[in-house]
Amino acid sequence: MSAICPRCDSAKARRLATAPVDGAWEIFGCPVCFFTWRSSEPDSITDPKRYDPRFKIDPQRIDAIPIVPPVPGKRPQSS
Amino acid sequence: MIFHDLRGFLDELERQGQLVHVRQGVRPEPDIAAAGRAVTDLGEASPALLFHALEGYGAARLALNVVGSWANHALMLGLPKTASVREQFHAIAQRWTRFPVPVERVAEAPFQDNVTTEIDLFALLPLARVNPMDGGFYLDKAVVISRDPDDPENPGKQNVGYYRLQVKDKNRLGLQPVPMHDIALHLRKAEERGENLPVAIAIGTDPILASVASAPLRYDQSEYEMAGALAGQPYRVVKSDATGLDLPWGAEIILEGEVVCGARELEGPFGEFTGNYSGLRRQPVIQLTRALYRHKPIFEQCYVGTPWTEVDTLIGLPTCVPIYHQLKADFPEVEAVNALYTHGLATIISTRQRFGGFAKAVAMRTLSTPHGIGYCKIVIMVDETVDPFNLAQVMWALSTRFDPAKDMITVPTASILPLDPLADPPGIATKIILDATTPMAPDRRGDFSRPVEIPPGTREWTAILGDLWAKAKAGER
Structure with missing residues (x-):
C-alpha cells in the first residue's frame, strides 16, 4: 500500500506495519526522506498539507544535507 | 542492593x-x-x-x-x-x-x-x-x-x-x-x-x-x-x-x-x-x-526534551564524576564537580586554591578533559566552601566573588558538540570561564576578611528541628 509522505510529499511512501493486535493503526515509511508515521497520529503529522512547514523537506536538496561523520578513505592494502 | x-x-x-x-x-x-x-x-x-x-x-x-x-x-x-x-x-x-x-x-x-x-x-x-x-x-x-x-x-x-x-x-x-x-x-x-x-x-x-x-x-x-x-x-x-x-x-x-x-x-x-x-x-x-x-x-524508553527530563538525571552524575577524577589527578584540591546542566554544557566546580589564579588553571584543564572538549561551554569556579550542587550558593559566589574585568576568560572557536543550538558553525562555539572563587595572594582584591560564619550550634539545631518536624508531620505534638 503506497502513501504520500507528509514531510517530503514523495509518492513512494509505503506501509511498513500494522498494529500487532486489533489492527488499530498502520505505520508508513518514506524511502526518500526516511520519515515514518502512524496512521492514528494527528493530522498535523499525517497530512502533507498540515505538516509544519519548518520541518518539510525538499527531496531535491537532500544531497546538500551534511554527512556526519564523513566517510573516510580506505587504507592502502598492505602487500 | x-x-x-x-x-x-x-x-x-x-x-x-x-x-x-x-x-x-x-x-x-x-x-x-x-x-x-x-x-x-x-x-x-x-x-x-x-x-x-x-x-x-x-x-x-x-x-x-x-x-x-x-x-x-x-x-x-x-x-x-x-x-x-x-x-x-x-x-x-x-x-x-x-x-x-x-x-x-x-x-x-x-x-x-x-x-x-x-x-x-x-x-x-x-x-x-x-x-x-x-x-x-x-x-x-x-x-x-x-x-x-x-x-x-x-x-x-x-x-x-x-x-x-x-x-x-x-x-x-x-x-x-x-x-x-x-x-x-x-x-x-x-x-x-x-x-x-x-x-x-x-x-x-x-x-x-x-x-x-x-x-x-x-x-x-x-x-x-x-x-x-x-x-x-x-x-x-x-x-x-x-x-x-x-x-x-x-x-x-x-x-x-x-x-x-x-x-x-x-x-x-x-x-x-x-x-x-x-x-x-x-x-x-x-x-x-x-x-x-x-x-x-x-x-x-525515556522522554527527552527541554530539561529537566529523565535523561538529565540519568547522565548527570556519570558525567560529573569522571571530570572530577580527571581533574583530581592533577589538582587534588578539587572538591566536587556539578556537570548536571544540559550534559555539562554548563559546569560548576568547587576547589580549594593553592595560590592566586589557581582556579582559572583548573577551569582551563576542565576544557581539555575528554568531556570538556565537546561540552563545558560555561565553566563556573567556586570555593571549596560552596556546594556546587546548591545553586543559591553558586549565585551568591557569582554575586560577590566574580569581577567581570578580571575573572572572565573567553575561548573563541572552541570545539563543541554539533547539537548545541548556538554553535556556529555546528561543532564550534565560544567558551567561557567565570572564576567566582575568593581572590588569594598574590591576587589581592576586595575585602573578604570578615565573613559571616555559621552560628555555633547550627548543626545540632538542624538535627533537633529535623526530628521535631518529622514528629509534626507524623501528627505528634
Whole structure:
C-alpha cells in the first residue's frame, strides 16, 4: 500500500506495519526522506498539507544535507 | 542492593513506592510523550511508569522514567531515596576508584529464550514518537556495544554507549555517532578497513549499566568494568556467538547487526536534551540480523526534551564524576564537580586554591578533559566552601566573588558538540570561564576578611528541628 509522505510529499511512501493486535493503526515509511508515521497520529503529522512547514523537506536538496561523520578513505592494502 | 536486570530494579521501585502502573488504555501518540514529560515535572522524587495497555500492542509493556528522579537514582545506588545529590555524587566518586572490576562471564542469559532472524521492530517494540516533529520513532534508551576493529580482543576498547537510534524499517536503524564519542572512532576504523562494524543493541538493562553507558570514560576504559565498580560486584556478561561482543546478561532485548560501511542516510530531526530539535543530517545506518529477547520483554524508553527530563538525571552524575577524577589527578584540591546542566554544557566546580589564579588553571584543564572538549561551554569556579550542587550558593559566589574585568576568560572557536543550538558553525562555539572563587595572594582584591560564619550550634539545631518536624508531620505534638 503506497502513501504520500507528509514531510517530503514523495509518492513512494509505503506501509511498513500494522498494529500487532486489533489492527488499530498502520505505520508508513518514506524511502526518500526516511520519515515514518502512524496512521492514528494527528493530522498535523499525517497530512502533507498540515505538516509544519519548518520541518518539510525538499527531496531535491537532500544531497546538500551534511554527512556526519564523513566517510573516510580506505587504507592502502598492505602487500 | 545489586540489580542484575531492569525487572529486579522495578520490583525495588515498587517496594519503595517509586513505581506507578498505568493499566488504563493509552495511545502511543500523544499519550506516551505527554506522560514522559509530565512525570518529570512531578519533582525530584517522581516515580517510574510502567504502561500495560498501549493501543495496538496488546499486553506489551513500556517503562518510562526509570531513573528519572534523584529518589530513583539513589535507590539504584542502594542509598536511601532521600539521599541528596551531593551525597550521591560522592558515593559514585568513591566507588569509581574500585575500577576496574573484571566481568563475570556466563554462558546463558534470559534473553536467549527467544531468538529470531525475522526481525520486525514494529511488532517487537511498542514504539511511540518522543516529540511531535521527530523524524520517526526512536530507541533513545538503548545502549550500543561495539569493538575497536584494529584491536578487537581488547576488552577495554569495547564500548557501551548511548547513541540515538531511528527506526527506519522493520530491521533497519539510523545511528547518530557524535564525532567525540567512541563509536565514531570504531566506525571510522571499520570504514578505513572497508568493513562493516558489528554492533549489538541492548534495550532494558539494569540501571547501573544504563548509567555508566552515559559516562565519558576514557577510550580504553570498559563500561562493564566500571559498572562492576559502581555495583560492588563483577558485572555479568554473555559473549554473543554471532559477533563476539559481550552482552549484558539482564537485558530485556538484544538486537544484533552491522553498521553498513560507507552508507549514510537522512536521519532526524530529534527533540534533544538541549531543548531543541537537532538538525537533519545524513548519518550511518545499522542493518539488523538477529533479535533475542526475554519472554514478555519490557521495552524501556525515556522522554527527552527541554530539561529537566529523565535523561538529565540519568547522565548527570556519570558525567560529573569522571571530570572530577580527571581533574583530581592533577589538582587534588578539587572538591566536587556539578556537570548536571544540559550534559555539562554548563559546569560548576568547587576547589580549594593553592595560590592566586589557581582556579582559572583548573577551569582551563576542565576544557581539555575528554568531556570538556565537546561540552563545558560555561565553566563556573567556586570555593571549596560552596556546594556546587546548591545553586543559591553558586549565585551568591557569582554575586560577590566574580569581577567581570578580571575573572572572565573567553575561548573563541572552541570545539563543541554539533547539537548545541548556538554553535556556529555546528561543532564550534565560544567558551567561557567565570572564576567566582575568593581572590588569594598574590591576587589581592576586595575585602573578604570578615565573613559571616555559621552560628555555633547550627548543626545540632538542624538535627533537633529535623526530628521535631518529622514528629509534626507524623501528627505528634
